[in-house]
Amino acid sequence: MFFCPIIHPKVTMTVKTPKNICIFEDDQFFTLFPLTYLRPVFELRCGAVTLAERIRRFFPNSDILYQCRDYLAPLLTENSAAIRVNQMINDDCLFINGSVLCDQALVNTVLQNTDCTFTYNNKTIAFWNKLTTSKKEIDVRCIRYPWDLIKLNAEALKDDFEFTSKKIHGRLYDGVHLIQPENISIGADSKIKPGAVLDAEHGPIIIGNGVTIMPNAVIEGPCYVGDHSIIKAGAKIYEGTSIGPTCKAGGEVEASIIHGYSNKQHDGFLGHSYIAEWCNLGADTNTSDLKNNYSSVKVTINGETYDSGLLFVGLIMGDHSKSGINTMFNTGTVVGISSNIFGGGFPSKYIPSFSWADGANTAEYRMDKAIDVARTVMARRKVTFTPAYQTLLQYIFEMTSHERTS
Numbered sequence: 001m002f003f004c005p006i007i008h009p010k011v012t013m014t015v016k017t018p019k020n021i022c023i024f025e026d027d028q029f030f031t032l033f034p035l036t037y038l039r040p041v042f043e044l045r046c047g048a049v050t051l052a053e054r055i056r057r058f059f060p061n062s063d064i065l066y067q068c069r070d071y072l073a074p075l076l077t078e079n080s081a082a083i084r085v086n087q088m089i090n091d092d093c094l095f096i097n098g099s100v101l102c103d104q105a106l107v108n109t110v111l112q113n114t115d116c117t118f119t120y121n122n123k124t125i126a127f128w129n130k131l132t133t134s135k136k137e138i139d140v141r142c143i144r145y146p147w148d149l150i151k152l153n154a155e156a157l158k159d160d161f162e163f164t165s166k167k168i169h170g171r172l173y174d175g176v177h178l179i180q181p182e183n184i185s186i187g188a189d190s191k192i193k194p195g196a197v198l199d200a201e202h203g204p205i206i207i208g209n210g211v212t213i214m215p216n217a218v219i220e221g222p223c224y225v226g227d228h229s230i231i232k233a234g235a236k237i238y239e240g241t242s243i244g245p246t247c248k249a250g251g252e253v254e255a256s257i258i259h260g261y262s263n264k265q266h267d268g269f270l271g272h273s274y275i276a277e278w279c280n281l282g283a284d285t286n287t288s289d290l291k292n293n294y295s296s297v298k299v300t301i302n303g304e305t306y307d308s309g310l311l312f313v314g315l316i317m318g319d320h321s322k323s324g325i326n327t328m329f330n331t332g333t334v335v336g337i338s339s340n341i342f343g344g345g346f347p348s349k350y351i352p353s354f355s356w357a358d359g360a361n362t363a364e365y366r367m368d369k370a371i372d373v374a375r376t377v378m379a380r381r382k383v384t385f386t387p388a389y390q391t392l393l394q395y396i397f398e399m400t401s402h403e404r405t406s
């Protein structure tokens with residue numbers, strides 16, 4: 001959760017703020033697998049907040065509704081108790097695509113033009129729940145693939161800093177070095193230990209509540225560290241990195257997103273990667289994020305191979321997956337949910353969900369064992385493994401079975 005008191009911007013508009021805002025996901029969620037197996041597109045993190053939180057902060061006086069895939073609704077309802085999920089809407093409502101990286105320009109445009117359906121590259125971005133007779137093509141930042149989140153993360157972090165208190169709370173021990181402290185925000189009860197360096201010369205640094213930065217860690221902005229996370233001693237956290245709540249991060253991390261409740265606390269390199277929740281990267285796990293021939297990285301998602309058009313793409317790892325010590329991931333590797341990767345050499349660049357991967361060899365991970373481990377891991381962070389969560393895991397197990405038998 002975004003830690004700082006939110007400063008809501010003044011919205012310049014010629015119409016009143018909508019009574020309802022519905023954040024929806026469209027039918028392109030599958031190009032964001034495995035990150036969207038257990039969550040809607042709009043629950044993905046980019047910058048210091050999720051895509052949904054980014055939209056919601058522009059509409060503090062509107063009721064928020066979510067629309068998502070039916071099989072996600074029970075768990076999303078549990079996790080968002082104050083928000084209506086997949087309910088009919090009869091009142092005045094503005095629909096906004098949850099894959100958009102919302103900003104002030106988009107808000108102004110949609111509030112000033114209530115008779116249009118707004119599109120971007122033929123993708124519906126926003127519309128009002130009334131008959132519209134025209135379409136308007138607009139320029140927005142839109143998330144279609146996992147590497148879009150990584151590519152836009154530094155830019156999103158700079159946007160997010162404007163919504164923080166821009167104050168330094170918590171405790172700074174003697175020997176802490178802050179470079180351009182006016183670009184640093186630190187939440188309550190956080191501790192920055194001796195020798196730590198927070199370098200905000202090239203972008204802001206946002207530290208949540210109850211964070212511990214251990215001695216001699218170096219953090220370069222733009223960067224975000226979420227509530228109750230720990231940055232280990234001697235860690236090197238480079239620009240463009242977001243570390244969500246209740247994580248442990250160490251070693252070398254560059255231009256990556258760790259969604260939350262995951263650990264990469266030992267030495268090893270994580271670059272241009274997205275790690276979902278409840279993951280653990282074993283000691284000396286390393287990711288390649290650049291090909292030796294400097295060509296663009298190709299990535300396989302949901303059975304299709306896409307050219308990212310980028311020189312740098314590292315590891316995309318789904319929820320509850322883990323790597324053993326000394327694991328090496330090739331450029332553009334995708335790991336599904338609840339998989340275990342270990343052994344010598346590079347594993348396959350695509351590892352199906354619920355797999356045991358020993359080098360190039362894979363076997364199916366038993367569902368009952370996966371559930372037992374997930375329940376244990378979540379309990380260690382005092383998070384309840386609910387029946388709705390178990391039902392969703394079992395659904396994804398069946399949904400992805402063809403990948404493990406092909």
